[in-house]
Amino acid sequence: MYKLLLTVSVLAGCIAADAADVQMSKVEYRGWPNCVRLTNGEVELVATTDVGPRIIRFGFVGGQNLFKEYPDQIGKTGGDEWRIYGGHRFWHAPEAKPRTYSADNGPIEYAWDGKTLKLIQPTETDNRIQKMIEITMDPSANHTRVVHRLVNRNPWPVELAPWSLTVMAQGGRAIFPQEPYRPHTEYLLPARAMVLWHYTNMQDPRWTWGEKYVQLQQDPNAAAPQKIGFRNAQGWLAYVLNGDLFVKRYGLVPDGNYPDFGCNTESFTNEDMLEVETLGPLTTLAADGEEVAHTEDWFLFKADASKKESDIDAKVLPLVRETDAMTAH
Numbered sequence: 001m002y003k004l005l006l007t008v009s010v011l012a013g014c015i016a017a018d019a020a021d022v023q024m025s026k027v028e029y030r031g032w033p034n035c036v037r038l039t040n041g042e043v044e045l046v047a048t049t050d051v052g053p054r055i056i057r058f059g060f061v062g063g064q065n066l067f068k069e070y071p072d073q074i075g076k077t078g079g080d081e082w083r084i085y086g087g088h089r090f091w092h093a094p095e096a097k098p099r100t101y102s103a104d105n106g107p108i109e110y111a112w113d114g115k116t117l118k119l120i121q122p123t124e125t126d127n128r129i130q131k132m133i134e135i136t137m138d139p140s141a142n143h144t145r146v147v148h149r150l151v152n153r154n155p156w157p158v159e160l161a162p163w164s165l166t167v168m169a170q171g172g173r174a175i176f177p178q179e180p181y182r183p184h185t186e187y188l189l190p191a192r193a194m195v196l197w198h199y200t201n202m203q204d205p206r207w208t209w210g211e212k213y214v215q216l217q218q219d220p221n222a223a224a225p226q227k228i229g230f231r232n233a234q235g236w237l238a239y240v241l242n243g244d245l246f247v248k249r250y251g252l253v254p255d256g257n258y259p260d261f262g263c264n265t266e267s268f269t270n271e272d273m274l275e276v277e278t279l280g281p282l283t284t285l286a287a288d289g290e291e292v293a294h295t296e297d298w299f300l301f302k303a304d305a306s307k308k309e310s311d312i313d314a315k316v317l318p319l320v321r322e323t324d325a326m327t328a329h
Contacts, residue, residue, distance in 0.1 A: 022137045024112050029056065031075020036110060038117060038137045038144075043300050045137065045144060048087075050077050052108045053119035053133045055146075056087035059244065060300065066239065066246050068167040068273040079105050086167050086273070090131050090148050092160040093259040093279055099127050128154040143326050144298045152285035161259045162280040162294035166248070167273045172241030174216045174267050174276055175305075175312060177234040181211065195229035195261045206269065210309050216267055218274035225270045229263030235327070236320050237265060237276050245303040247320055248276060249327040250296050256281030297327045 022040050029035040032050045039045070039061060046057035056074075057065045068086040076083065082101040091100050102124045109120040116136045123130040134147040152158045168174070179191040194214075196202070204226055208215035216226065232252065239246045250264070258264050258281050266277040280294040305315040 022115070022139045024117065030069065032056075032077075034107075036112070036117060038135065040137055040139050040142075043137075043142050043144070045135065047110075047117065047119055047133075047135065048085075049108050049110050049119070051085065051105050053121050053131055054085060054087050054089050054104065055133070055135070056085065058088070058144075058246070058298065058300070060302075064169070064242060064244065066169055066172075066241060066244060066300070068169045070272070077105055077107075079103070081105075084167065088146075088164065088166045090133055091163040091165060092129060092131075092150055093163040093282075094161070095163075102126055102129075104131075123151075123153045127158075128152070129158070129160070138326070141326065142300045143323070146296045146298060148294045148296075149291050150285070151289060151291040152287065153289070155287050157284050157286050159282055159284045160292075161282045162292055163259075163277065164279075164294060164296055165275050165277045167275050168218065168239050168246070169241060170218055170220050170273060172218050172239050172274065173307070174218075174269075174274055175238040175240065175316060176214045176216075176230060176232065176265065176267070177236065178210075178212055178214060179233060193231035193262055195263050195266075197227040199225055200227055208307050212309050213312055215307055216269055216274065218269050220271050223271045225268065227266065227268040229260050229266040231258065231262045232265040236323075237267075237278075238316055238320070239274070239276055240303070240305055240316075243302060243304045245301040245305075245316065245319065247299040247301070247323060248278065248296055249299070249320075249323055250278045250294075253281050258282065297323065299323050 025037050027035050027037045029046050032048050034049045036047045044061045048054045048056050058067055059065050070086045073083045073085050082103045111118040116134050119133040121131040130151040132149040136145045148162050148164050150162050206217040236249050252264050264279050268275045283292045301319050303315050305311045
């Protein structure tokens with residue numbers, strides 16, 4: 001049903017009234033013959049439909065892919081084993097095997113209405129949860145809104161949290177804002193909740209613990225995994241790679257019960273990649289069709305910044321502030 005909506009656009013190659021519109025086209029990408037590409041002429045996004053739901057590419061037109069691709073998995077389909085593939089994927093928390101690692105190796109449906117691309121996964125057979133991703137690219141700004149939906153198809157209630165994970169390419173650095181500084185004499189309660197995993201090593205040189213920011217470097221020569229979680233009320237994170245700056249904006253429900261001791265932000269790295277992850281609060285979905293949504297706003301800029309916090313203040317923070325008006329959740 002959803003694919004029927006695409007018949008005209010697939011034959012034409014793209015939908016575009018003029019240069020200011022977002023163009024959609026069906027493309028082959030790295031061995032997957034049925035991908036969908038969105039572009040506003042400056043940035044581009046490629047979503048897979050042979051597997052998924054997944055966004056496998058995001059970057060400037062003709063530029064680097066900010067997202068990691070796994071060469072031994074790219075283009076593959078079928079099988080029962082879970083594959084990371086790379087790119088941006090959608091899970092539900094808390095993390096557990098096998099529930100979280102439900103394989104997404106089969107085809108999905110998709111729909112394009114001239115504004116929003118919908119990726120619709122069949123209901124997962126092992127847990128009866130259905131995943132959907134809705135992608136809306138701004139025609140006049142380097143802004144893409146990504147709405148993630150989980151639908152409970154079980155005949156009983158299920159508690160879960162939406163969890164979006166973006167697998168970033170090698171060699172970049174993630175930047176996470178801390179809560180604003182307040183003197184001890186003015187404020188006594190804690191403000192910077194941080195969660196560590198059993199394998200987190202705070203002395204690992206990939207970490208930079210600053211006054212205003214926590215930074216995590218992706219190092220292809222460092223195999224030991226690292227992970228951290230935050231309750232981030234500032235509502236943004238960033239990843240800088242070879243002069244490109246990816247900014248992700250997202251909300252926080254102040255009284256929400258978030259997974260992993262209260263995290264709405266997490267990051268994991270190893271020698272292959274670095275993940276920037278956001279989560280919604282734990283929600284009990286009623287039986288037979290209740291859903292929950294989690295929204296991220298993505299931005300892409302040409303910018304670079306060293307690890308110096310003064311450099312981040314000067315080169316990254318002003319760009320983050322530019323996105324404020326476009327990120328009302």
